[in-house]
Amino acid sequence: MIAPLDRSRPEPLADQLAAAVIAWIEARGAETAAGAALPSIRRLAAETGVSRNTVVEAYDRLVAEGRILSRPGVGFRVAPPAAPLPPAAPDPGGVAAVADRVWRLYDDRPALLRLGGGRLPDDWHDTTDLARAIRRVTREGGRALIDYGTPLGEPRLRRLVAQRLARLSVPVAEDRVMLTTGASQALDVVIRALTRPGDAVLVEDPGYHNLFGLLRLQGVRMVAVPRRADGPDLQALDAAAAASGARLFVTNGVLHNPTGSTTTPQIAHGLLTVAARHDLTIVEDDIYADFEEGSPAVRLAALDGLDRVVMVGSFSKPLSSALRVGYVAAAPSRMRGLVDVKMLSSVASSRFAEQVMAVLIETGGLRRTAEALTRRLARQRAALLPALRRAGWRLFAEPRGGMFVWAAHEDAADARLLVDAAAARGIGLVSGAVFRPGLEEGAWLRINIAAAADPRARAFLKDPLG
């Protein structure tokens, strides 16, 4: 009944067999065939002269495709014809029409050069160490593959995070570290644990767009504190805290997104003094730590001993955003609330991903990868910054490392002109308005230093409106 297979053809036998079964079903007409029994695995193997494994493989694929059904104890049967999947909805209000400015940078169009994007280009990533670590954890198997992590996350990785923080002079025991599904979940958990709708929260302007979105989602009132080249504007912070009654300030001190600036030790100390005056809790977003060049900058959490500072970090930037591993470090008194929110919103983070990250740290893979990327970024930046200045770009700060430079062009008082000009040349930029809590338009843009090395980017940056 099933057509014979042809071993001289290049297609694998399982593919041929699956196609032959479909041909048999379609020859009978899917409607009339529905429910008909298919030969047992043993019989079909004998009939067609292939191994039983090949039959299992072919049947499994057809089950996955919904062409046949497997009924325990009964065997395989022809599936009733599925109602065709509805076509993608044409409505203009749906997802297909979503084209907000941030989204465009996450989409899957490979042709777009993400000059305004937040990640390293794909071809900068070497996945050798990562693949090796995944293979090792998979080989060790066991609970890493099947189980939730514990509420705080895998102890082995928490210990490594504590050591990492100790090297930044942030003293923290491993039970003061909670692992999260990337730094995004960490920020989300911290906001949900530490704020209530209607609260005022101090944020940097410009700052991290997803943070602003999370705060809006929580229904809090954002109060902007200008970001300077040396850190947050302390006078403005002092005045905003007094006027708003805010009790929380979120800051991205090291290699700040989007400006690339790093808070100086003096501003860091002053910031904690202002915070003490207004009893502010500070969330220190430290996700670019792996891209620092030279000696590490002073962390607020180091000066403060994690008293009023809650620190958020990540391993995603140099290695992999696909793994989604981040962390929060906080004082004992705050941990209970943080863990509760994490458990409610995700039960636990991925033990598998946490084990992989632990192996990558223990074997030096993270260090090697981060160092190589940091050196490459430094080289690109050394070439890029003078070229930008020559081409009429004004730079907000001289970045000490990292992926971003915040720039404005003398010929474009409105950055949207540049965004449109770039789009016409297949280059994705986002207007700096995205990085402002009030979405105010202006002259500034974030430029991704890695993407700027592409010849299309170089040509555009040299003469953006030409």
Add this chain to the structure above:
Amino acid sequence: MIAPLDRSRPEPLADQLAAAVIAWIEARGAETAAGAALPSIRRLAAETGVSRNTVVEAYDRLVAEGRILSRPGVGFRVAPPAAPLPPAAPDPGGVAAVADRVWRLYDDRPALLRLGGGRLPDDWHDTTDLARAIRRVTREGGRALIDYGTPLGEPRLRRLVAQRLARLSVPVAEDRVMLTTGASQALDVVIRALTRPGDAVLVEDPGYHNLFGLLRLQGVRMVAVPRRADGPDLQALDAAAAASGARLFVTNGVLHNPTGSTTTPQIAHGLLTVAARHDLTIVEDDIYADFEEGSPAVRLAALDGLDRVVMVGSFSKPLSSALRVGYVAAAPSRMRGLVDVKMLSSVASSRFAEQVMAVLIETGGLRRTAEALTRRLARQRAALLPALRRAGWRLFAEPRGGMFVWAAHEDAADARLLVDAAAARGIGLVSGAVFRPGLEEGAWLRINIAAAADPRARAFLKDPLG
């Protein structure tokens, strides 16, 4: 300077070398050694007669442990002695003291028999297919390893979800499916997108404890609708919707947690009629779909065509909670809001995990695993239910499948008696109060059918207060 290695010892040479470097540092005194240059990789390899790779491995481990520093272009140096990590905080308000009833079931004590737990015992899981799928995705490499997914999630897996839903007569195009970090994130995203603080939301009583926590976190008011053996109590639903003005009802129709009951077609139809009367949106939590026995139950989303129903699902239950892959299916008009919340709170889900899950479905691994577990659960249940009845347990409903039975014992009007008696015998139960939106204590307990097969559980269930 570094002590010679002994090839006759069983320890790997890299371990011996790392130990020898530490011995050298400690012989000099960590304080005085700090900053001292270590031999180059080439020199140390020559001195000790090991390969350069062995030296790199030893140095990498010492860098990861914080004993030595790597400075690009300079080489390896002895690290300054780290401030000792602070000891675990003794304060009783901290995380170490957290022992709320749900948490206990997630902890890492291997000796505890989780008779009240929500998962299958570790030894029920066969990770062969999962490990194979991970290896395949790792071998294919590329963006799966390094990159965020797209906002909706990996198209390949969304297509498979759409096919899965089509087999349940839920018509959905793949662009109406959003992948999430487990069903937990799916529920969280749905709640945040569809409710505002102060809203009233209808929930099942008893129901899923994490859902109640998420709703509390969002600041909404929960209105309880009694769950019966055949589904939600429709008269109570009607009255509660009218009295509260709620616009959202969350229900776990198939293999309901904690009662094991499944909504009948008649109640499903009636539920949608009540929903239409009050213009309710319904969240249908379908995470136990893989454990159904026989023909699938009627889904609300199938009757309603995903008009007012938002469906939440998962692949975690049979396979792996470590992967964290779930999904939401919804009408086009709702997708934009859902995707926005997902992007804000996590940027994206794990493309790696999504690829692994796609491979597991395409190769039949999910089907095989789910079928084997479902058969095993059916056998256990067939033995357990009569034994429970003989031992004086009253059952809320006769489960059609799944992991749970909801039971009360004739000798314990307060389930806490049973929880304490079980704890004294190394068995973890949770009082049914955890599954009630108002946390009311009562006689009911959730029993995990898989864990009940353990001899300790059998002895306890036979004579719980003896």
